[in-house]
Amino acid sequence: xxxxxxxxxxxLLWLAFTTPTRAEWTVNxxxxxxxxxxxxxxxxMTIFWICAVIGVLVFGVMFWSMLVHRRSTGQEAAHFxxxxxxxxxxxAVPFIILVLMAIPATKTxxxxxxxxxxxxxxxxxxxxxxxxxxxxGQDVEFFSNLAxxxxxxxxxxxxxxxxLLEVDEPLVVPVGTxxxxxxTAADVIHSWWVPSLAVKKDAIPGFVNExxxxxxxxGIYRGQCTELCGKDHGFMPVVVEAKSKEDFTAWLAERKQAxxxxxxxxxxxxxxxxxxxxxxxxxxxxxxxxxxxxGTGLPPMFPALKGSPIATGPVQGHIDIVVNGKPGTxxxxxxxxxxxxxxxxxxxxxxxxxxxxxxxxxxxxxxxxFKQAQx
Numbered sequence: 001x002x003x004x005x006x007x008x009x010x011x012l013l014w015l016a017f018t019t020p021t022r023a024e025w026t027v028n029x030x031x032x033x034x035x036x037x038x039x040x041x042x043x044x045m046t047i048f049w050i051c052a053v054i055g056v057l058v059f060g061v062m063f064w065s066m067l068v069h070r071r072s073t074g075q076e077a078a079h080f081x082x083x084x085x086x087x088x089x090x091x092a093v094p095f096i097i098l099v100l101m102a103i104p105a106t107k108t109x110x111x112x113x114x115x116x117x118x119x120x121x122x123x124x125x126x127x128x129x130x131x132x133x134x135x136x137g138q139d140v141e142f143f144s145n146l147a148x149x150x151x152x153x154x155x156x157x158x159x160x161x162x163x164l165l166e167v168d169e170p171l172v173v174p175v176g177t178x179x180x181x182x183x184t185a186a187d188v189i190h191s192w193w194v195p196s197l198a199v200k201k202d203a204i205p206g207f208v209n210e211x212x213x214x215x216x217x218x219g220i221y222r223g224q225c226t227e228l229c230g231k232d233h234g235f236m237p238v239v240v241e242a243k244s245k246e247d248f249t250a251w252l253a254e255r256k257q258a259x260x261x262x263x264x265x266x267x268x269x270x271x272x273x274x275x276x277x278x279x280x281x282x283x284x285x286x287x288x289x290x291x292x293x294x295g296t297g298l299p300p301m302f303p304a305l306k307g308s309p310i311a312t313g314p315v316q317g318h319i320d321i322v323v324n325g326k327p328g329t330x331x332x333x334x335x336x337x338x339x340x341x342x343x344x345x346x347x348x349x350x351x352x353x354x355x356x357x358x359x360x361x362x363x364x365x366x367x368x369x370f371k372q373a374q375x
Contacts (some may be wrong), residue, residue: 003189004035004308007176010140011041021191021272025146029041029044030195030196032155032195032196032197032198033215033216033217033221033242034113034195034196034197034198034213034214034215034216035111035214035216036108036112036198036213037063037196037197037198039107039108039111039193039359040108040112040198043104043105044109044219045063046104047105047250050097050100050101052072054097060298066270066328071117083135088186094112112198115180115181115207115210115212116212117178118178118179118180118212119177119178119179119182120135120173120174120178120179121135121137121179121182122134122135122136122171122173122179122180122181122260123136123181123182123184124171124181124182124183124184124192124203124210125183125184125185125186126183126184126185126186126187126190126191126192126203126204126225126229126236127143127185127186127187128187128229128230128232128237128330128332128336129146129163129225129230129232129233129235130143130144130145130146130236131144131171131188131192131236131238132144132337133169133171135252136182136251138216138256139256139259140252140255140256140259141259142169142255143169143318143337144167144169144170144171144238144239145167145168145169145285146164146166146167146168146170146235146236146237147166147167148160148162148163148164148165148314149286150288150293152352153235154275160368162222164224164234164237165222165239166225166239167237167238167239168239168285170239170240170241171238171239171240171241172239172240172241172242172243172246172248172251172324173213173215173240173242173243173248174217174243174244174249175215175216175217175218175242175243175244175245176214176216176243176245177214178212178213178215178276178310179209179212179214179215180207180210180212181201181210181211181212181213182208182210183201183203183208183209183211184200184203184204184205184206184207184209184211185203185204185205186205186207187205187332188205188229189202189203189204189205189227189229190202190203190225190227190228190229190236191225191226191227192201192223192225192238193223193224193225193238194213194221194222194223194240195222195223195288196221196222196223197213197215197221197240198213198242199211199212199213200226202227203227212339212353213239215241215242218242218244218247218287219239219241219242220239220240220241220242221239221241221242222237222238222239222240223237223238223239223240224236224238224245225237225238225375227339228359230284230330232289235289253341261300262339262341265341266339266340266341266364266365266368267284267340267365268364269363270344270361270363270364272352274349275344275345275348275349275361275362275363276345276348276353278341278342278345279344279345279346279347279348279349279350279353280349280353282338282342282345282346283346283349283350284348286334286338286342286346287346287350290302290330291303291304291305292365293312294306295350295354295356296352296354297310301329301330302330303354305350305354306354306355306356307354307356308354310360311351311354312351312358315347315351315362315366316370318347318350318351319343319347319362319367319370322334322343322346322347322370323335323343323367323370335371339364340364340365340367340368340371341364343362343364343367344361344363344364344366344367345361347362348360348361348362351357352361
C-alpha cells in the first residue's frame with residue numbers, strides 16, 4: 001500500500017507531538033546548582049532579552065515603514081546620498097550595546113577560568129569508555145563505569161529512569177567546597193561535561209585542563225562524555241554526588257579503608273571459584289563492551305576470546321597482552337587501570353569461560369611478579 005505524502009506528514013506530526021513518543025524537553029537552559037551555572041544562566045537571559053528588544057525594535061520599524069510608506073498611499077522614496085548623523089548612530093549604538101554585553105560576560109568568564117584557592121583537587125582521566133577519579137593527596141582513586149544493564153542496551157528489558165546516565169562509582173564531592181578538576185585522557189580525546197555544574201572540559205592525552213566547581217546543596221548531578229571517542233561513546237556517563245561535609249569525610253575514610261583492604265587481597269590465597277566469580281564481574285564491567293559477554297567479540301577490531309590462541313595458549317602471553325595491551329590495536333593496557341586482583345581474576349575467567357576450560361588459574365601474586373620482572 002502506497003501512502004500519499006500528506007499522509008506520511010500527518011503520521012510524522014502525530015509521532016512528534018504525542019506524549020508516549022517524544023522525550024521531555026524544554027526551550028531554555030537550566031539554572032544549574034552552582035554559582036557559576038547561575039551566572040551563566042543569568043548572562044544567557046540578559047543577552048536573550050537584549051536580542052529580543054533589538055529584534056522587536058528593528059522589525060517594528062521595518063514593518064511600520066512598509067505599512068505607512070507603502071506605494072499605494074502615494075508615498076515617494078526620499079533621495080539622499082549619506083547622513084553623517086545616521087552613520088554615527090548606527091555605529092555608536094551597537095558599540096555601546098556590545099560593551100554592555102561584554103561586561104557581565106567577561107566577569108563570568110573570569111570566574112569560570114579561576115580554579116585558584118581550591119580546597120580539594122581531583123584528577124579526572126578519560127579512558128575508552130570510563131572515567132578514572134583520583135583524589136590528590138588522599139590516597140583514594142577508582143574507575144567509574146556505566147551501570148546500565150546490558151539487557152536494557154540490547155532492548156531486552158525496559159529502559160530505566162537514568163538509562164545510560166548511571167554509573168557504579170560516582171564522583172563524590174563535598175558541598176560548599178571549591179573543588180578543582182585536573183582533566184586529561186589516557187587514550188583518545190574525551191570531554192567531561194556536567195550541565196548542572198556548568199563544567200565542560202576536553203580531556204586530551206598529554207595535556208591537563210583545569211576546571212572547578214562549588215556545589216550549593218547535596219544531590220546527584222549527571223552528565224556524559226561529549227567528544228566522539230569511539231564506538232561506545234554514548235556509554236560513558238558522568239555522575240557527581242554532592243554530600244554534606246560530614247558525610248563526605250565519612251565516605252573518604254571508608255574509601256581509604258577499602259583501598260587498604262584491596263591491597264591486602266594481593267597476598268591472599270585465592271581459590272578457583274573465588275577468582276572466577278570476581279573475574280566474571282570484572283570482565284562484564286571492563287571487557288564485555290568490546291569482546292562481548294559471551295566472548296564472541298566483534299571481529300576484526302575486537303577479536304573473539306572464545307577458543308582464541310590468547311585465552312587458550314601460554315599463560316604468560318595472556319598476562320602480557322592484558323597488562324601491556326597491544327600497540328596499534330584497540331586493545332588497551334590494563335596494567336595501571338586495574339588492581340592485581342582484578343587482572344588475575346579476569347585472566348582466570350577468560351581462560352575458563354566461554355567453553356575454553358583451560359583449567360589453570362592466575363593469582364594476584366603472578367600478576368605482581370610479572371610487573372616486577374618488567375621493572
